[in-house]
Amino acid sequence: xxxxxxxxxHQVTQMGQEVILRCVPISNHLYFYWYRQILGxxxxxxxxxxxxxxxxxxxxxxxxxxxxxxxGSNFTLKIRSTKLxxxxxxxxxxxxxxxxxxxxxxxxxxxxxx
Amino acid sequence: KQxxxxxxxxxxxxxxxxxxxxxxxxxxxxxxxxxxxxDPGKGLTSLLLIQSSQREQTSxxxxxxxxxxxxxxxxxxxxxxxxxxxxxxxxxGEYGNKLVFGAGTILRVKS
Numbered sequence: 001x002x003x004x005x006x007x008x009x010h011q012v013t014q015m016g017q018e019v020i021l022r023c024v025p026i027s028n029h030l031y032f033y034w035y036r037q038i039l040g041x042x043x044x045x046x047x048x049x050x051x052x053x054x055x056x057x058x059x060x061x062x063x064x065x066x067x068x069x070x071x072g073s074n075f076t077l078k079i080r081s082t083k084l085x086x087x088x089x090x091x092x093x094x095x096x097x098x099x100x101x102x103x104x105x106x107x108x109x110x111x112x113x114x
Numbered sequence: 115k116q117x118x119x120x121x122x123x124x125x126x127x128x129x130x131x132x133x134x135x136x137x138x139x140x141x142x143x144x145x146x147x148x149x150x151x152x153d154p155g156k157g158l159t160s161l162l163l164i165q166s167s168q169r170e171q172t173s174x175x176x177x178x179x180x181x182x183x184x185x186x187x188x189x190x191x192x193x194x195x196x197x198x199x200x201x202x203x204x205x206x207g208e209y210g211n212k213l214v215f216g217a218g219t220i221l222r223v224k225s
Contacts, residue, residue, distance in 0.1 A: 031211055043158070043203065043215040056210055091157060098211050102148070107157035 002026040004106035006092050012112045016081050021109045023075045023092030032075045033093040033103065034067065036060070043091065049075065050098070082113045116141045120204050120216035127194055128224050135189040135219045137204030142182050146207035149178050149189050151200045152218070158203065162189070194223045 005024040013019050025032050034046040048055040049067055066078045075094075079086055089110050093103040117140045127133055137147070146165050150158045162171045162178040164187070170179040177190040191198060201220050205213040 033211065035213070042217050043205070043213075045212050045214070048210055048212060056212060095211050102160050102163050103211060103213065104160070105150075105158040110155075 002104070004092055004094055004104050006090075006106035006109050008109055009107065010110045010112070012114065013082055015084060015113055019079045019082055019086075019111060021077045021079075021090050021092075021111070023077070023094075023106055024073055025075055025092065025094030026096075026104055027073070029094035029096050029104075031055075031095040031098050032067075032069070033095075034077045035091040035093065035105075036088040037091065037108075038085075038088045046077075046090075079111075082111075084113050087111055087113045116144075116206055116208065116214045118204055118206055118214050118216035120202075120219050122219055123217065124220040124222075126222040126224065129194060129196060131194050131223075132190070132192050133194055133221070135191070135202050135204075135221070137187040137189070137216055139185045139187075139206045139214075141206075142185050144182065144206045144208065145211075147178075147180050147187050148205045148207060148213065149176075149187075150203040150205060152203055153200050161202075191221075194221075196223045196225045198223050 007022045032049040037043045047057040047061045064080050089108045091108045092106045095103045119138045121136045148163045149161045164171045164180040175192040180187045201218040203218045204216040
């Protein structure tokens with residue numbers, strides 16, 4: 001069964017460092033998403049991406065965050081200068097269509113900021 | 115702003131019991147509702163998706179219902195097994211596939 005692949009599974013970084021989380025969505029999917037889950041809290045929407053541009057972003061997704069689909073297969077989330085509060089599990093998801101479709105989530109990348 | 119609430123927060127049952135997990139949401143203008151399973155430290159596995167026009171969906175021992183007008187959904191698990199132990203998340207689908215999640219119900223099925 002097709003799956004969404006995320007790397008790394010766990011990254012530890014120092015506060016202020018740049019981090020890039022990578023995702024390979026399902027090959028025929030057109031809509032891409034990042035969600036995050038701070039330990040013990042709800043899963044939160046960060047950003048949606050379609051046709052090489054951001055469709056929607058949450059209040060969390062400030063200027064420190066950016067997304068990119070650099071090569072037609074990868075979908076990346078960059079955090080420019082990490083803060084302690086960025087420590088969380090980051091989930092990538094993809095869907096074939098918008099609206100009524102099931103999102104397929106990756107296994108997540110755990111980011112720990114020290 | 116959509117708020118999703120799940121009750122109970124945690125549930126412990128003996129193996130073989132039937133159980134019901136509850137989800138409520140504040141804004142009935144939804145596209146769909148999804149139930150996910152999350153194992154500790156793992157990703158999100160979609161269990162059932164109910165479109166806004168549907169009343170229920172079934173998959174094996176799982177049945178999910180949706181009452182959009184009252185802002186409620188239930189996930190029914192029949193004949194629970196220890197392997198069902200996990201956190202169950204309810205998520206409401208809004209425009210553009212944006213999902214709003216509840217905090218989850220932590221289920222423990224004792225053998």
